[in-house]
Amino acid sequence: MSIALALAEAGRKPAGKRPYFLDAEVERVLAITMAAVQELAVARERIDTLERLLEAKGIVARSEVEGFVPTAQQAAERGLWTQEYLARVLRIVQQEGEAIAAADKGDLYSEEVAVELTADAHG
Amino acid sequence: MDGSGETPIVAATVEFDGMPDSRVLGRHGVYPHTTHDDVARINFLANLNRHLALNVAPFVKTAWDKRAEPAARAKAGRPVKDRHEVRKALLDDPMFTTWSALRRLTMEQRQQAGRWIAVREAETLAAKAAVLTKTDPRLSLDPDLKIPRYVSAVDHHCMPGSYHTELFPGDVSAGANYDVGGFITTGGLLGRWSDGGGRAIVEWVKRERPDWQPKRILDIGATLGQNVLPIAAAFPDAEVIALDVGAPMLRYGLARAKSLGIDNVSFVQADASSLPQFEDGSFDWVQTTMFLHELSLSSMTAIFAESHRLLKPGGVVLHVEQPQYTPDMPLYEQAMRDWDAFYNNEPFWSTLHEIDLDARFVEAGFDREKLIHDKVSADARDIFPAAADDTVEDFGRKAAWRLVGAER
Numbered sequence: 001m002s003i004a005l006a007l008a009e010a011g012r013k014p015a016g017k018r019p020y021f022l023d024a025e026v027e028r029v030l031a032i033t034m035a036a037v038q039e040l041a042v043a044r045e046r047i048d049t050l051e052r053l054l055e056a057k058g059i060v061a062r063s064e065v066e067g068f069v070p071t072a073q074q075a076a077e078r079g080l081w082t083q084e085y086l087a088r089v090l091r092i093v094q095q096e097g098e099a100i101a102a103a104d105k106g107d108l109y110s111e112e113v114a115v116e117l118t119a120d121a122h123g
Numbered sequence: 124m125d126g127s128g129e130t131p132i133v134a135a136t137v138e139f140d141g142m143p144d145s146r147v148l149g150r151h152g153v154y155p156h157t158t159h160d161d162v163a164r165i166n167f168l169a170n171l172n173r174h175l176a177l178n179v180a181p182f183v184k185t186a187w188d189k190r191a192e193p194a195a196r197a198k199a200g201r202p203v204k205d206r207h208e209v210r211k212a213l214l215d216d217p218m219f220t221t222w223s224a225l226r227r228l229t230m231e232q233r234q235q236a237g238r239w240i241a242v243r244e245a246e247t248l249a250a251k252a253a254v255l256t257k258t259d260p261r262l263s264l265d266p267d268l269k270i271p272r273y274v275s276a277v278d279h280h281c282m283p284g285s286y287h288t289e290l291f292p293g294d295v296s297a298g299a300n301y302d303v304g305g306f307i308t309t310g311g312l313l314g315r316w317s318d319g320g321g322r323a324i325v326e327w328v329k330r331e332r333p334d335w336q337p338k339r340i341l342d343i344g345a346t347l348g349q350n351v352l353p354i355a356a357a358f359p360d361a362e363v364i365a366l367d368v369g370a371p372m373l374r375y376g377l378a379r380a381k382s383l384g385i386d387n388v389s390f391v392q393a394d395a396s397s398l399p400q401f402e403d404g405s406f407d408w409v410q411t412t413m414f415l416h417e418l419s420l421s422s423m424t425a426i427f428a429e430s431h432r433l434l435k436p437g438g439v440v441l442h443v444e445q446p447q448y449t450p451d452m453p454l455y456e457q458a459m460r461d462w463d464a465f466y467n468n469e470p471f472w473s474t475l476h477e478i479d480l481d482a483r484f485v486e487a488g489f490d491r492e493k494l495i496h497d498k499v500s501a502d503a504r505d506i507f508p509a510a511a512d513d514t515v516e517d518f519g520r521k522a523a524w525r526l527v528g529a530e531r
Binding site (some may be wrong): 002003004005009010011012013014015016018019020021022027031032034035038041042045046120 | 159160163164166167168171178214219220223224225227228229231232234235236238239242243244245246247275276277278281282283284285290385466468
């Protein structure tokens with residue numbers, strides 16, 4: 001119950017209109033980015049804790065992490081993940097690139113097609 | 124375990140002048156449970172705040188000197204004449220707007236991070252606080268209290284629901300959020316128990332009034348009581364009353380005080396602009412700490428008058444505040460200090476710091492010859508030894524304040 005309350009309440013707007021210092025679109029993206037930056041620091045601190053605990057328990061030395069060299073197979077698997085990751089993150093750039101050529105082939109908005117299809121229905 | 128068995132306060136061996144890990148903060152009986160991620164978020168936000176103050180704000184000064192001030196002067200055909208002109212000119216400068224956007228979102232993220240902890244733990248905390256406070260006569264709440272307009276109109280420092288909003292009966296989450304977030308906005312400069320302001324005033328009183336034994340002390344705008352506990356501890360025979368308009372703060376405050384072994388503080392919900400429940404001349408000491416800037420002109424006038432009425436002859440009122448905008452303070456510094464007034468929901472901040480406080484004391488009945496002016500600062504060496512060497516001006520976040528007051 002408190003988790004549901006926290007989800008709804010934690011990010012609630014304070015009373016008082018919010019000032020914007022940059023273009024609203026830019027400031028919105030900056031705020032989203034800084035939240036992501038924050039969560040990276042949170043994840044980084046957790047990994048750091050894990051490494052230190054593993055070392056303290058004699059399971060993995062931090063120097064082993066630093067000196068780790070992947071095998072060719074491991075490097076390929078990681079490389080593939082990195083490619084997939086970048087493709088996900090930069091999907092909109094890929095689609096905007098494809099849109100340049102698609103426009104030449106008569107790519108339309110769904111709204112435009114709707115008009116066309118409605119005309120067909122009465123024609 | 125941390126891999127060493129040492130406490131995190133033990134000095135590091137690497138060269139490091141930054142702030143401590145927030146795990147050095149004291150954990151009292153109603154401090155909320157925090158996860159590893161919660162703590163990491165507090166650490167990150169505290170560092171982000173400090174980075175903006177130390178590494179970005181100085182560029183705003185460069186931008187002002189090199190381009191914003193010359194541009195404003197060229198446009199008006201004269202130098203800027205007040206802090207408002209400085210601020211308006213800065214709003215056209217990309218360094219100021221970038222710094223401002225980052226500073227604003229840092230405060231919003233701080234509130235979200237604190238509320239994520241406090242609201243998630245709200246029911247557990249309310250239960251703990253209820254056990255500690257329910258039948259205790261030292262908690263006196265007034266459900267019919269009218270929340271003053273200066274509290275309800277905008278939520279101070281972007282704190283959703285301010286000091287008074289309850290999510291359910293008995294809620295203390297506003298208090299818990301205020302408690303866990305103090306470290307972020309002050310960068311660890313208030314010490315292990317966030318009580319740097321209170322410890323600073325005790326040090327001043329012990330030095331300046333060494334034989335004084337106040338018997339009855341009123342702390343107005345006490346929130347969690349974090350700054351009044353050092354006073355109560357320094358004068359254990361005194362009866363201390365901590366006043367606030369926010370019930371969640373007061374419930375949390377009494378529970379916190381009891382768990383810390385401080386037993387001579389009562390927590391009372393009231394609006395200090397009218398305190399008919401207390402008799403004339405019934406206090407030796409009236410204290411506020413970083414409180415005046417959150418008022419309104421009319422409420423401040425009323426509180427000054429009430430302070431005068433409540434004090435015994437020889438009693439003292441002391442306010443710990445940010446410095447006034449005196450003519451010798453550069454307009455740029457005034458404008459930067461004014462940031463919180465306009466962009467961090469502290470609407471009275473700007474006016475408070477420009478008015479003649481001495482005249483207000485005299486108006487309230489105090490003798491001009493008996494006014495008090497001094498400086499006090501927090502000692503955070505218990506958790507942040509390097510802070511003492513930190514000389515960069517942070518325009519309002521630094522734990523160094525002015526003391527203004529009067530003897531009755």
